[in-house]
Amino acid sequence: MxxxxxxxxxSSPARRxxxxxxxxxxxxxxxxxxxxxxxxxxxxxxxxxxxxxxxxxxxxxxxxxxxxxxxxxxVYAEIREKEKHLSLEALEPLEAMSQLVAFSFDYLAAHPEFIALLSDENRNRASHILESRVLRKMHSPFIDMLDATLKQGVARGVFRDDIDALNLYISIAGISYFFFSNNHTLSAIFGKSLGSRAALAQRRRHVIDFALNALRP
Amino acid sequence: MxxxxxxxxxSSPARRxxxxxxxxxxxxxxxxxxxxxxxxxxxxxxxxxxxxxxxxxxxxxxxxxxxxxxxxxxVYAEIREKEKHLSLEALEPLEAMSQLVAFSFDYLAAHPEFIALLSDENRNRASHILESRVLRKMHSPFIDMLDATLKQGVARGVFRDDIDALNLYISIAGISYFFFSNNHTLSAIFGKSLGSRAALAQRRRHVIDFALNALRP
Amino acid sequence: MxxxxxxxxxSSPARRxxxxxxxxxxxxxxxxxxxxxxxxxxxxxxxxxxxxxxxxxxxxxxxxxxxxxxxxxxVYAEIREKEKHLSLEALEPLEAMSQLVAFSFDYLAAHPEFIALLSDENRNRASHILESRVLRKMHSPFIDMLDATLKQGVARGVFRDDIDALNLYISIAGISYFFFSNNHTLSAIFGKSLGSRAALAQRRRHVIDFALNALRP
Amino acid sequence: MxxxxxxxxxSSPARRxxxxxxxxxxxxxxxxxxxxxxxxxxxxxxxxxxxxxxxxxxxxxxxxxxxxxxxxxxVYAEIREKEKHLSLEALEPLEAMSQLVAFSFDYLAAHPEFIALLSDENRNRASHILESRVLRKMHSPFIDMLDATLKQGVARGVFRDDIDALNLYISIAGISYFFFSNNHTLSAIFGKSLGSRAALAQRRRHVIDFALNALRP
DNA sequence: GATGAATGAGCATTCATTCAT
DNA sequence: TATGAATGAATGCTCATTCAT
The missing domain is CATH 1.10.357.10 (Tetracycline Repressor, domain 2)
Known part of the structure; x- marks a missing residue:
């Protein structure tokens, strides 16, 4: 493969x-x-x-x-690999959720090519994913962690209990993804550079804050 | 239209x-x-x-x-036109905000071509927008309404006071946009059709709920 | 026509x-x-x-x-018209010949479009001329004047008697024509501007001199 | 070739x-x-x-x-190559000059494509020649031979001493070039085929004769 | 007499792909 | 394994020309 x-x-010196x-x-x-x-x-x-x-x-x-x-x-294999290395076991639900949101933001910030390829794949109605056994088998650890964290938080009374994990995932991903995927058009339309380090940092704070607030009971 | x-x-048959x-x-x-x-x-x-x-x-x-x-x-002219017809003046901040979020969702639901063109334009680093006087002058009424609604809500104590309008706009747009822009890959990856009417309705409720909850003081 | x-x-004020x-x-x-x-x-x-x-x-x-x-x-009509106005009757053969050579040079100098059109027409194997009744009837007064002048000069012993008018015409035209038709390539190849006024004047003297010398008995 | x-x-069948x-x-x-x-x-x-x-x-x-x-x-490389093989060293100036004139005539007679390309290049103001290092470096041996022959002839008193080589070159080339470049229009206008073998042979004699006569002291 | 709208055929150029070594 | 040569099917774009008013 x-x-x-x-x-x-x-391992071998092989020129070819x-x-x-x-x-x-x-x-x-x-x-x-x-x-x-x-x-x-x-x-x-x-x-x-x-x-x-x-x-x-x-x-x-x-x-x-x-x-x-x-x-x-x-590119999918790479993000899945990175997701695996998130270790949230020892953390409080709030802190774990915060890390999940942050990871989502940071990964997209560091991997514009992932966004670009997803964009093209969506225009293509995900045809390649649907046809690829490799990709269909590539289960996301992220959604499982999110689900577990959510349930823990609900159990401890720090998260609302009427949100399902998939919707939450899409919302968490969305508030970061849209910022990056549409960074250029947003910057152009609002006449304000959203690509600067300062704008990035500010957005990162907002994203974590926004998501955690939305989860409050 | x-x-x-x-x-x-x-009236004419549109020849010549x-x-x-x-x-x-x-x-x-x-x-x-x-x-x-x-x-x-x-x-x-x-x-x-x-x-x-x-x-x-x-x-x-x-x-x-x-x-x-x-x-x-x-396509930009069309969404701006639609935005203009939102009349929120008589509404309470919560209701107005709800309508803004719903509009954002509904417009994207009805206009996949808008998402697709934005996607391409972003790959192009928004070069066409930057070069188009028409587009740069096309101010968004939506962001103004959002700003006004946010301020009203803060004044009446129904919204938090530490969120700026642009970040809020991107979050509101993002939770809807990502669902639509990445609908196919999400459906494929999670093995669940997110394009169905039911999924759409469910997502719509979540989006409004999620956004309004995030704004609670 | x-x-x-x-x-x-x-004559009429006619707008059209x-x-x-x-x-x-x-x-x-x-x-x-x-x-x-x-x-x-x-x-x-x-x-x-x-x-x-x-x-x-x-x-x-x-x-x-x-x-x-x-x-x-x-363009043919125009040069024929100009040729008609050459009045050599009163001149000595040498002077008349000199004027004919000079006319040939001066006309080409003033009418680059004539050269350009002839060039294209020759690539086309003169197909337009052959198909045009107008053009085939358009007899050249120049060749007649040249013939007459040549004969007079021979009679008076100032010109050689072994040159026929058509060959002479082609030679006289050629020494001017080539200078103009190929002015750009000659300038480029020899690294010397042959388009300047000085180069033109010098060439003009040479051309008249060269032709008349060639005719000496 | x-x-x-x-x-x-x-040796190979020229595939690939x-x-x-x-x-x-x-x-x-x-x-x-x-x-x-x-x-x-x-x-x-x-x-x-x-x-x-x-x-x-x-x-x-x-x-x-x-x-x-x-x-x-x-095509320029080819004529330069042919010019190189003219060996005039052993010849008398008159005979050498005769050969130069004849070469000029014969080459153009055999290479109508050269004339056609030059014609186009001149319409283009020699832009390709000016932009081609190869072409600008491609010095003409012909003009050097002509210059040498001319000087020898002047020294021996068989040629006039008031003609410069470049003008002579243009005249020699011109009396042949024009005959070929404008052969079709001349034939059409004068109603006489100048493309026949007989016409060619007659013109060749005239050209050599005309040029040498023009050089007589 | 004069104009803008519209067309079909063609043209330089591009590009994924295959062949031969 | 790796490469340069070669190809067929487009693809964006042009242009002389005709249509309708």
Whole structure:
């Protein structure tokens, strides 16, 4: 299987390292697809960026679509991996919820390519996800943690009891996601740079605050 | 309908009516661009859908980009027009806020093409908005109403006083927007159709509830 | 028939003066065709330059080709007209010959559009001339004058007697024509501006001198 | 043949031989551009004539303009190559001059495509030559030989001493060039075929005779 | 006589993809 | 494994020309 993360040094000295070449191609693909969308992306450009012959794209991934799918799997795999490393077990529900909201914000802040690829995938009616066994099996630990945290908070009386986890997830994700996905148009329309570090920090505080307040009983 | 290009005489069968032809082209363009993005959209298809010769696109709009810009201006003009017709003056702050949140949800529910065009425009770093005098001048009445409603509510003690209108706007928009913009990927990932009428109704209730709760003092 | 020379003021006050409009179109056509050749010329540009509706081109001249033919007839008519006004009767053969050479040089110097149109017509294997009754009937007075002058000079012993008029005509025309037709490439290749007034004056002297010397018995 | 692009191995059947393919394309381009001018030339036709895919034109030459430039460089390279092989060292000035004039005539007689391309390049104000380092560096041996021959002849008293080489070059070239460049219009206007072998032979004699006579002291 | 609207065929150029080595 | 050569099917755009008023 194609590894989603580039291997800096493979075990063997191999000049021709298939896995490494694939990883480089995937990174180049993520960059190109997120920048220009599937239709706007150029296979030539991906090969050029990766520093390999264009034919290798077809050799390893069969088609532009095939590479796109792997790129999409790769970005999903990465966020799932990061989500796994959230350790909230020892925390109070309020603090745990705060961390979940913060993670959601911070991950999107750090991964614009994830947003861009999701955007394209949605225009495509999630066709690649639906067709990918890998992606359908890739269960989100985040939603489980959120559900557990929510239930704990409800049990302890710090959260309202009439909110279901999926709706909460979408709201938490949404207040961060929209800020990033539409950052440029919002900045342009409101004539105010929402891309600055200050705007980011201010938004981060608001997001955590807003979500936790909405959960108060 | 809120067409940005007025038809001189709607009584005639619309042959050889430049304004009408342009309006038809713009509608076809909105459809095609929202379906496939700028890069994926086909000028041929737009002309075919509009039922006119392809050259007219270039005659009236100079280029694919030119048509795209006008299409974008058109969808923005339409939402601004709708926003203007919100009349909240007579309402209590809570009710007014509820209507603003509902409007935000309902408009996006009814206008997937708006979301799709915004998505593309953001990938493009809002370049068209920044270059369009028309769009930069198109001030949003929504944010003003939101600001006024927020202040009233704060004054009457029904809303918290530590939230600024722009952050609130982004949060309100975000909890609805993300649900729609990412409806397909969310449905696929969570294995649950979020596009059904039931899911929509349920989400609508959550959104209003969530936002108003977050505003409680 | 279309008049090749623009009428500044027609006899009637007529706002809509067909002949005048045609003349303006022809001038615009000569300019555009000489600048860009037949294939490179744009009917739109001709109409724009003439300040009239494009459809008038088709109304008056049927097609781009039709306009081109009239433009070609126009430039030929003009040089023939000028040739007619050469009055050499009273001159000595040497002086007459000198004037003929000078005329050839001066006319080409003043009429780059003539050279440009001839160039295009030759690429086209003179097809328009061959198809135009007007052009085939347009006899050149120049060649007759040259023939007469040559014969007089031979009779008086100032010119060689083994040169026929047509060859002489081509040589006289050639030494001027090539300088103008290829002025840009010659300047570029030899790194020396042959378009300056000084270069022109120097060339003019050479041309007359060269031709007359070649005719010495 | 003086092909500007060397074929690595002429033994192979020339499939998948980049240099050979380029050379074939250049020859096809020279033919098409000389026949129809830059604006009238069709990239499709060039590819068809060359028997290769149209995209290769863009692969190797970037654009129609790029191919045109290379074609122009090619025809200039070829005449310069031929000029180099003129060996006049052992000849008397009169005989050497005669050969120079004859070469000028014969080369143009054999290379109508050179004339056609020059014609187009002049309409373009020599823009390609001016932009091509290759072409600007391509010094003409002909003008040097002409200069040397002229000086020798003057020294020996067989040529006049008041003619400069560049003017002489233009005159020599002109009396041949004009005959060929305007052969069709001259034939049409004078109602006499100047394209026949007989007319060519007669003109050749005249040209040499005319030039040498003009140089007599 | 004059104009703006509209068209069909064509054209330079692009791009994903396959072939041959 | 990896590469350069080559291709077919678009794709945005142009242009001469015709239609309707």
């Amino acid at each position: 194609a590894s989603p993360v580039p291997r800096k040094s493979s 390292d298939a896995a490494a070449t694939q990883a480089i191609l995937i990174q180049a693909a993520i960059s190109e697809f997120s920048r220009n969308g599937f239709a706007g992306a150029r296979v030539d450009e991906i090969a050029r960026t990766a520093g390999v012959n264009k034919q290798l794209v077809y050799h390893y991934f069969n088609s532009k679509q095939g590479l796109y799918l792997v790129a999409l799997e790769s | 809120a067409s940005p290009v007025p038809r001189k005489s709607s 009516d430049a304004a009408a032809t342009q309006a038809i082209l713009i509608q076809a363009a909105i459809s095609e661009f929202s379906r496939n993005g700028f890069a994926g959209a086909r000028v041929d298809e737009i002309a075919r859908t509009a039922g006119v010769n392809k050259q007219l696109v270039y005659h009236y709009f100079n280029s694919k980009q030119g048509l795209y810009l006008v299409a974008l201006e058109s | 279309a008049s090749p020379v623009p009428r500044k003021s027609s 003066d067909a002949a005048a409009t045609q003349a303006i179109l022809i001038q615009a056509a000569i300019s555009e065709f000489s600048r860009n050749g037949f294939a490179g010329a744009r009917v739109d540009e001709i109409a724009r330059t003439a300040g009239v509706n494009k459809q008038l081109v088709y109304h008056y001249f049927n097609s781009k080709q039709g306009l081109y033919l009239v433009a070609l007839e126009s | 003086a092909s500007p692009v060397p074929r690595k191995s002429s 031989d980049a240099a050979a393919t380029q050379a074939i394309l250049i020859q096809a381009a020279i033919s098409e551009f000389s026949r129809n001018g830059f604006a009238g030339a069709r990239v499709d036709e060039i590819a068809r004539t060359a028997g290769v895919n149209k995209q290769l034109v863009y692969h190797y030459f970037n654009s129609k303009q790029g191919l045109y430039l290379v074609a122009l460089e090619s």
